[in-house]
Amino acid sequence: MIQFGSLELASNLFLSPLAGYTNLPFRLVAREIGGLHLATTDLVNARSLIERNPKAFKLIETNENDRPLAVQLFGSVPEEMRDAAVMLQELGVSAIDINMGCPVRKICRVGGGSAMMTDHTATQHLVRTMIQALRIPVTAKMRLGWDDDNLTAPDLVRSLEDAGIAGIFIHGRTREQGFSGTVNLSGIRSVVAAVRSIPVIGNGDVTTPEAAKMMFNETGCHGVSIGRGAFYDPWIFVRTQAYLATGILPPEPSIADRVRVMSRHLDLMIDVFGEKHGCVMFRKIGPWYAKRFGPSSDFSKKIVRLESHAHYKEIVESYLLWRTQFCDDLGNLLPRYALTPMMASFMRATDEPASVRRESIPVPKGPVEVW
Numbered sequence: 001m002i003q004f005g006s007l008e009l010a011s012n013l014f015l016s017p018l019a020g021y022t023n024l025p026f027r028l029v030a031r032e033i034g035g036l037h038l039a040t041t042d043l044v045n046a047r048s049l050i051e052r053n054p055k056a057f058k059l060i061e062t063n064e065n066d067r068p069l070a071v072q073l074f075g076s077v078p079e080e081m082r083d084a085a086v087m088l089q090e091l092g093v094s095a096i097d098i099n100m101g102c103p104v105r106k107i108c109r110v111g112g113g114s115a116m117m118t119d120h121t122a123t124q125h126l127v128r129t130m131i132q133a134l135r136i137p138v139t140a141k142m143r144l145g146w147d148d149d150n151l152t153a154p155d156l157v158r159s160l161e162d163a164g165i166a167g168i169f170i171h172g173r174t175r176e177q178g179f180s181g182t183v184n185l186s187g188i189r190s191v192v193a194a195v196r197s198i199p200v201i202g203n204g205d206v207t208t209p210e211a212a213k214m215m216f217n218e219t220g221c222h223g224v225s226i227g228r229g230a231f232y233d234p235w236i237f238v239r240t241q242a243y244l245a246t247g248i249l250p251p252e253p254s255i256a257d258r259v260r261v262m263s264r265h266l267d268l269m270i271d272v273f274g275e276k277h278g279c280v281m282f283r284k285i286g287p288w289y290a291k292r293f294g295p296s297s298d299f300s301k302k303i304v305r306l307e308s309h310a311h312y313k314e315i316v317e318s319y320l321l322w323r324t325q326f327c328d329d330l331g332n333l334l335p336r337y338a339l340t341p342m343m344a345s346f347m348r349a350t351d352e353p354a355s356v357r358r359e360s361i362p363v364p365k366g367p368v369e370v371w
């Protein structure tokens with residue numbers, strides 16, 4: 001059993017925040033499949049919450065099936081972070097996560113995100129100020145440090161543990177690395193070694209149950225947090241739980257299951273964001289499901305123009321018909337179209353060029369490319 005302070009968690013697998021993606025519909029989809037207990041919102045600006053900005057409130061939209069929930073806050077003013085956290089506690093949130101890992105310039109410039117990893121005294125003060133005002137646990141999510149010469153995470157987590165932090169999420173890359181290169185498992189191990197008793201959750205490039213197991217084994221971490229891997233495959237939590245418990249890898253979901261879950265995801269997007277906006281947002285979600293469909297050009301070129309629920313039905317029906325040309329009589333992909341297994345950066349041969357490794361797990365395009 002893993003615990004953040006007094007919060008007991010039924011799974012040691014976590015959903016990593018992905019701004020723009022890990023909203024209520026996606027969290028519900030992942031929870032319904034199983035294997036996930038604590039999920040985290042996208043990052044939210046503490047000041048915007050205090051100012052009751054409607055966009056910030058939309059980011060924390062939740063319901064009774066979305067429990068337990070952590071809200072991830074960013075900000076560098078201790079009193080603002082404290083007041084936003086107290087407000088969230090009153091709203092029934094189970095935990096607060098502080099973003100100390102975001103490398104985006106706009107956030108670092110004001111002392112938030114990974115800039116917090118460079119001034120330990122100020123960060124410890126901020127964390128203390130929050131914890132003294134809260135009953136719910138506070139966790140921190142960070143990278144290994146600013147760059148390879150400044151791997152500050154082990155020192156920082158020691159001082160945060162002294163301040164009362166209840167757990168650490170650690171992405172095994174530096175700020176300078178962005179998303180390139182390999183996740184540094186020995187870096188994660190050094191963070192595990194630095195704490196006295198709080199759980200350390202490893203993160204980065206886990207796209208398969210085998211990769212999760214390797215992260216546990218090589219780092220001694222107490223939990224694993226999965227971001228992009230869950231977007232490819234919301235089944236990753238339940239499959240990883242089974243694999244860790246039995247050593248047997250459950251089969252990948254069928255195309256029928258993938259389409260069923262994708263359709264549920266769209267229905268929830270429409271419930272939460274309305275049909276028009278939900279469909280527009282789904283234009284960047286559909287292609288993630290398609291990455292594991294096998295041949296999917298027919299689907300991918302249409303879904304990025306999705307207009308309505310009825311349009312979605314047309315797109316899926318025509319795609320499933322189109323896909324039959326790649327399948328045998330039982331509806332399984334012919335061997336030459338079979339999917340190549342996913343592989344985490346840290347499970348690949350080290351002589352492979354970095355460009356190949358990076359391609360293995362794409363980062364969604366846009367200003368968040370460097371998250």
Ligand SMILES: Cc1cc2nc3c(=O)[nH]c(=O)nc-3n(C[C@H](O)[C@H](O)[C@H](O)COP(=O)(O)O)c2cc1C
Nearest residue numbers: 016017018019042043171204205226227228368371
């Ligand atoms: C599109 C995108 C958005 C992200 N948004 C956040 C965020 O809001 N807060 C945060 O702490 N990390 C954020 N991250 C980082 C992820 O939580 C995670 O640490 C990183 O993607 C590595 O894990 P993964 O390989 O399992 O995705 C984001 C990453 C991506 C690709």
